[in-house]
Amino acid sequence: QVQLVESGGGLVQPGGSPRPPCAASGRTFVNYAMGWFRQAPGKEREFVAAIQGSGASSKYTDSVKGRFTISRDNAKSTVYLQMSSLRPEDTAVYYCAAKFAPGNWYPTRESEYSAWGQGTQVTVSS
Numbered sequence: 508q509v510q511l512v513e514s515g516g517g518l519v520q521p522g523g524s525p526r527p528p529c530a531a532s533g534r535t536f537v538n539y540a541m542g543w544f545r546q547a548p549g550k551e552r553e554f555v556a557a558i559q560g561s562g563a564s565s566k567y568t569d570s571v572k573g574r575f576t577i578s579r580d581n582a583k584s585t586v587y588l589q590m591s592s593l594r595p596e597d598t599a600v601y602y603c604a605a606k607f608a609p610g611n612w613y614p615t616r617e618s619e620y621s622a623w624g625q626g627t628q629v630t631v632s633s
Contacts, residue, residue, distance in 0.1 A: 509534045509605045509622045516601065516627030523590040528625050529603030536584040537561065540606045543577060545599035545629075552597055552602070552617055556588060559613040566615065572600035593631045600626040604622075626630045 531539070537594040542557040554578035555556030558565040565577050586603055604620035606613070614620065 509536075509539060511603050511604050511605060511622055512612040513601065515623040516629045518632060519593055520633055521593060521595060521631055523631070524586055524595045525593075525629065527571075527601060527623055529586045529588075529630070531584045531586070531605060537581045538609040539588040540605060540608040541577070542606070542614070543544075543586075544602045544604060544617060545595075546602070546626075547599040550599075551621035554615045554617065555601070557613045557615055559611055560588065560608060561611075564611065564613070565619060566613070571573070574598050578580045580629045590629070593629075595631050598629065598631045600628050602626045604617075 509531050510533045513529045537560045543555040544552050545555050546552040556567045560575045562579045574592045579586040603624045605622040606620045
């Protein structure tokens with residue numbers, strides 16, 4: 508099983524652009540599709556973005572399209588979520604997740620991911 512560790516969260520001003528990384532260990536990273544999810548206070552965890560193993564394709568939830576970019580560095584076994592134009596409603600705990608998928612498939616449903624990080628808090632406030 509792959510192990511995941513997120514970092515890079517914290518207090519960010521509206522309009523800020525943090526880029527939290529998620530470092531993976533334990534398996535061949537390129538064989539894993541990676542996803543980012545978030546959970547805001549009082550809400551259920553929701554899908555944010557996902558990327559296939561090669562990094563060639565990705566998808567996003569509508570509320571972050573054009574503002575967030577998911578990317579990966581397979582040599583470093585790390586996936587990133589570049590956030591920009593942050594809004595207070597982006598405040599949440601952000602989780603990365605991994606799914607063994609040696610191909611072009613990269614799921615968007617939480618139930619399809621088998622490994623999760625501990626989460627990193629991103630608070631958008633002035």
